[in-house]
Amino acid sequence: MSSGFEVIKAGAFTLIEDKGRFSFMNIGVTNSGFLDEFAALKAHKILNNSYDCNLLEITFAGIKLKATANTIVSITGAKCEFKINSIEKSTWQSYNIKKDDILEITKILKGQRVYLAVKDGFTITKELGSYSTTLKEQLGAFEGRVLKNGDYLPFSEQKNFLKKRLKKEYIPEYKDELVLRVVLSYQQNSFSFKEKEKFFNSIYTITPDLNRMACKLSGESIKSELNGIISEGIAFGAIQIPKDGQPIILLKERQTIGGYPKIGSVLSIDCFKLAQMRPGQKIRFEEISISLAQEKLKKFYSNFIQ
Template identity: 55%
Template sequence: MSIKILNSPIFASIQDIGRFSFSNIGVTTSGVMDEYAYFMANQLLENKKDENIIEVYYSNFNFIVNCNTQIAITGAYCEVYINKQLKPTWQTYSLKKGDIVEVSKLLSGCIVYIGIKNGIKIPKQFGSYSTSIKEKIGGIDGRLLKKGDILPIENICSFNKRKISSKYLPKYKEELQLRVILSYQEEYFTKEQKNKFFSSIYTISNEFNRMACKLKGEKIDCEIDGVISEAISFGAIQIPKDGQPIILLKERQTIGGYPKIGTVLTIDCFKLAQLRPNMKIKFKEISLNEAQKKLKEFYNSFS
């Protein structure tokens, strides 16, 4: 009982919510880039909320099933074909042995999520299914998925067709405002530099991946060149010597020595993940209390 990958995906991996409590030994968190789409897929399938999922960049993912199963496709809007018939996303589909699924042309966003009822049957490593390319752990031998891979799943006999209401469907815009909590070394950035940071529009560079997103735009100056290497959180905004902000994401290094002006609100990083190079970013300050409130509301909605 399995699915078999029929083509050569551009960048696809098995992920879950991530790997925690191992940064002290240099193991990154990893995990899905867009947690909203991830939670929605598992909710559609009535899976455990931390079940594994297939994360596919830029679509281009075809597979065949050799048993009965159910899938949910969320994330970027794309053309999905089941046995050559075009299907909408953000809902479940029941599949039987021999059915072929093709995740094709992207319409909006850039990361597609393919959830499978009860997940892919692989062991956890360091408490997670997530593939971490840098450390070569998790997923299938710690690597990206490739043509010919056979992923073990359960045979499912009962199905419930479900779809997400239109009011909960995300809109992927080409310009995004990211809320930022001033933190870390913010006292080493003058008021003038902070005002410049929050009033500028930045462009996403080609250096954008699961590790980080480097921006292009107004140079931000810091009164110090660096700091003693310290732990780095998801969403931390490093300001290197060239003054171009770098937002650190799921496969970030665990420590770093560049000064950091603040941290992007976690749930806004999920929206950032669906953008592409040359799209625009603007920052807005948010208080710690307000950030905590927004974060609690988000995770409580999936509890």
């Protein structure tokens, strides 16, 4: 058997993801990719991995892995109970794993998604230029499905050791309320001043309709003067306003086109924070200019230059 992890327990919704699958939206293939880029990229940075590597995105606790060879891992994302050989360990740092070690995530305490990276990534094959699992198109690792018990995650054995952790001040706190910054869209004029004012002064609740495709909110109803539009491409973070007036934020596995008016688009780095929210938690919106949004993005990605 090659070196890797035996999947003893897969958890309810564990996926292999990377930065995403690009340049195929014209044929209806969505981007996919890890939802919380901050946590995922930090997991790679801790290991000195290429940012093009893949990792595990773990949405529910209950995953249990057994190493068949030595390697190095890092754990970031949601606050969780992470154990090695039944001993609880801290997250946002690296661990040297030995053959026969057992890794477990037994509980997610705050946040929604945990990221587990292995040194140099899992040795699997790309599909359409990406390792990412895209469920609706059934692309990516393991025939485009979630991880299941009995799967095997191959990696290259590591003989070196690494001890690295993220400083405490850089570890995010996952709270019950989140402010999302929004760049107004070119369709903003179809929303009256009163409707836009209502949108930016309301508190919305995240509904159970929260997944990798989108986040549907519940709260003040927003109305557009447009009854509908000709279907067009949809950006990551776009906020659709359907006929019921309840905002929908489109995420990494969004449909590639849609016909609802869009009041604006959530700043992508705020969508990463949204990926750690849960149903029942609260959202507010705040307007941001395009120029300031670009500055924020440049500053964010400057932390991940290789």
